[in-house]
Amino acid sequence: MSDETPRPPFVYEGLDPAPEPKSTMNEVSTAVKGTVNRVSSVIEAGRKPGMPLSVLSNVAREAPLGSLLIAFLLGVAVARRR
Numbered sequence: 001m002s003d004e005t006p007r008p009p010f011v012y013e014g015l016d017p018a019p020e021p022k023s024t025m026n027e028v029s030t031a032v033k034g035t036v037n038r039v040s041s042v043i044e045a046g047r048k049p050g051m052p053l054s055v056l057s058n059v060a061r062e063a064p065l066g067s068l069l070i071a072f073l074l075g076v077a078v079a080r081r082r
Helices: 024-046 052-062 064-081
Strands: none
Touching: 024 052, 052 064
16 A cells, blocks of 8 residues: 555646737738638639630630720720729
């Protein structure tokens, strides 16, 4: 027999240790990386055959001057409304 009594468990003031503070640059960097990933995935999905970006790139490839004219006219129309 031993005279040692079991020690009680440590008592913590909180359940979790205090989180390490993140720097603002790390938070901004993480947010920008997440946004870039989401935007690039949306663009890749739009480039699949039959999707709008695929159709638009095919039209621009086949008739670049016509596409430029249409883009210019749309820009003029939008600018006049404002």
